[in-house]
Amino acid sequence: MTPQERADRLDDERRLRRLYELGIAFSSRTDVAAVVEVVVDELREELDSEGAAVLLVDPKQGDLYFPWVAQQNPEVARRLRDVRVPLGRGIAGAVLRSGRAMRVDDVESQPDFYRSVDYETTFRTRCMLAAPLLTPSGPIGVVEVVNRRDRPFDDEDLRFLEALSLSIAVAIDNARLYARLREAESKLRDEVGVLRRDLATRTRFEGMVGLSAPMEEVFRLMASAASAPVAVLVEGETGTGKELVARGIHRSSARAQGPFVAVNCAALPETLLESELFGHRRGAFTGADRDRRGLFEAASGGSILLDEIGEMPLAMQAKLLRVLQESEVIPLGDTKPRRVDVRVISATNRDLRREIAERRFREDLFYRLSTFPIRLPALRQRREDIALLADHFLALAAERHHKRIDAIEPSALDALARHDWPGNARELQNEIERAVALASSGDRIGLAHLSLRLGAPVAASRSSSPGAQAVPDLPGERAPETMDLREAREAFEAEFIARMLERHGGNVSRTARALGLSRAMLHKKIRSMELRAISGAGGSRPRAAAS
Numbered sequence: 001m002t003p004q005e006r007a008d009r010l011d012d013e014r015r016l017r018r019l020y021e022l023g024i025a026f027s028s029r030t031d032v033a034a035v036v037e038v039v040v041d042e043l044r045e046e047l048d049s050e051g052a053a054v055l056l057v058d059p060k061q062g063d064l065y066f067p068w069v070a071q072q073n074p075e076v077a078r079r080l081r082d083v084r085v086p087l088g089r090g091i092a093g094a095v096l097r098s099g100r101a102m103r104v105d106d107v108e109s110q111p112d113f114y115r116s117v118d119y120e121t122t123f124r125t126r127c128m129l130a131a132p133l134l135t136p137s138g139p140i141g142v143v144e145v146v147n148r149r150d151r152p153f154d155d156e157d158l159r160f161l162e163a164l165s166l167s168i169a170v171a172i173d174n175a176r177l178y179a180r181l182r183e184a185e186s187k188l189r190d191e192v193g194v195l196r197r198d199l200a201t202r203t204r205f206e207g208m209v210g211l212s213a214p215m216e217e218v219f220r221l222m223a224s225a226a227s228a229p230v231a232v233l234v235e236g237e238t239g240t241g242k243e244l245v246a247r248g249i250h251r252s253s254a255r256a257q258g259p260f261v262a263v264n265c266a267a268l269p270e271t272l273l274e275s276e277l278f279g280h281r282r283g284a285f286t287g288a289d290r291d292r293r294g295l296f297e298a299a300s301g302g303s304i305l306l307d308e309i310g311e312m313p314l315a316m317q318a319k320l321l322r323v324l325q326e327s328e329v330i331p332l333g334d335t336k337p338r339r340v341d342v343r344v345i346s347a348t349n350r351d352l353r354r355e356i357a358e359r360r361f362r363e364d365l366f367y368r369l370s371t372f373p374i375r376l377p378a379l380r381q382r383r384e385d386i387a388l389l390a391d392h393f394l395a396l397a398a399e400r401h402h403k404r405i406d407a408i409e410p411s412a413l414d415a416l417a418r419h420d421w422p423g424n425a426r427e428l429q430n431e432i433e434r435a436v437a438l439a440s441s442g443d444r445i446g447l448a449h450l451s452l453r454l455g456a457p458v459a460a461s462r463s464s465s466p467g468a469q470a471v472p473d474l475p476g477e478r479a480p481e482t483m484d485l486r487e488a489r490e491a492f493e494a495e496f497i498a499r500m501l502e503r504h505g506g507n508v509s510r511t512a513r514a515l516g517l518s519r520a521m522l523h524k525k526i527r528s529m530e531l532r533a534i535s536g537a538g539g540s541r542p543r544a545a546a547s
Helices: 002-027 032-046 076-079 090-098 116-121 155-203 211-227 242-251 272-276 314-326 353-355 365-369 379-401 408-420 424-438 485-503 508-515 521-528
Strands: 049-058 064-069 082-088 102-105 128-135 140-147 232-235 260-264 302-305 343-347 372-375
Touching: 032 049, 032 140, 032 155, 049 076, 049 155, 064 076, 064 116, 076 116, 082 090, 082 116, 082 272, 090 102, 090 128, 090 140, 102 155, 140 155, 211 242, 211 372, 211 379, 232 242, 242 260, 242 302, 242 343, 272 314, 314 365, 314 521, 353 365, 379 408, 408 424, 424 508, 485 508, 485 521
Parallel strands: 232 343, 232 372, 260 302, 302 343
Antiparallel strands: 049 064, 049 140, 064 082, 102 128, 128 140
């Protein structure tokens, strides 16, 4: 082997290694723009040329443009990026038509040469290599190298450019596909976000019912909280639906596919609470016979609800604060922290500001948890929603009890609306559940099915003054103020049973079911109170004996 042949072989091996390295660079990067720019610059150096460029087809304008240019003269490179070549013109057009690489030793003698490029850039092209960028969907452009400095281009140079053009074409095509996928993903995420918010608005978040102004504000805040990754503090009395709010925010957020974990901080002692939240290692305490991950790790990628956060002991508050600051937990018995990605939603029925003032709650933790506070109104503050809630709970309860109960009578709805509901929506739900249990299939929920504190008939005020108290209607001639408590209770019970007998047409069996009594017990009460059961709609109203 002659020295020249040895040198040529070494040069071929070097170029093969270079092609391999550049191919690896393309396959390992999604940011193809940066890679192609570097490759074009290295191509110019490798072939010792004055310039190299990639031209891409612009299908909208029907021409070629220069997105990536490497030029010895920076001013020429700047001007070249503004140049457009009509599709089908020039050597690039000829290469695209044929689908084959070309070597042109003298461009002036080439009839396809497009002189406008040199005119607009004040550059003189003498010789050129050009290779098409071919993809499965068709040609997307051309890669060109112009003016080798020390000698003319040869066939080895052309083969090197052809081989490299395949990698460039695949990389650009993949990058375009990746960009389209990213754009589609981004668009889909936006659409899903809009649909989630729209669904939340349409359904008022699952399980939550209300059209009153206070609830409209709650729904608005929930929608805002769902679209922002902030810590939410839900405040409100017991039974107002704080967990429903937390679940609604989670389901409408970007974390909806992740887990939702709820923990009641008031239900566990301090040592057990730490283990529940952060986990423990085997042997960390008596009974810890295996490693166990905590609820923060279980909720990673989703949301965790810290219910009754105001009940958390101060020592645990300090540990929780560290978790929120560092986004990592240390299980009991371990020293190595574990990263967690959890959105924290807290709930409380306490006034945490008062708890801070009385040194029962950490101020720094409060500000960490209450980035986005949501205050739930008590049911007495939104009485216009009581009928909606009652109908909602009625449908759920009737389905559970397998009964057909169509509606609640106006008198019963009026009684429900008057009540203050210290237990809020939870108390109302329990009341409707009880009423459905008492009712027969086909009934409508009436006063007879409600608790006595709700179903008692109420008379108008005996005083004309605005603040006068309403007094129950009692039977007989005696005024209520002349009776003791036992007599008043018996009189009321007699009148109430009489009204229920009248409502059910004197039918003792149906009245007994409505009152939650056995038929025998109702008969006993009727006899002891000297009531008369009527048989039929035309009978007279039963009356209690006078006291």
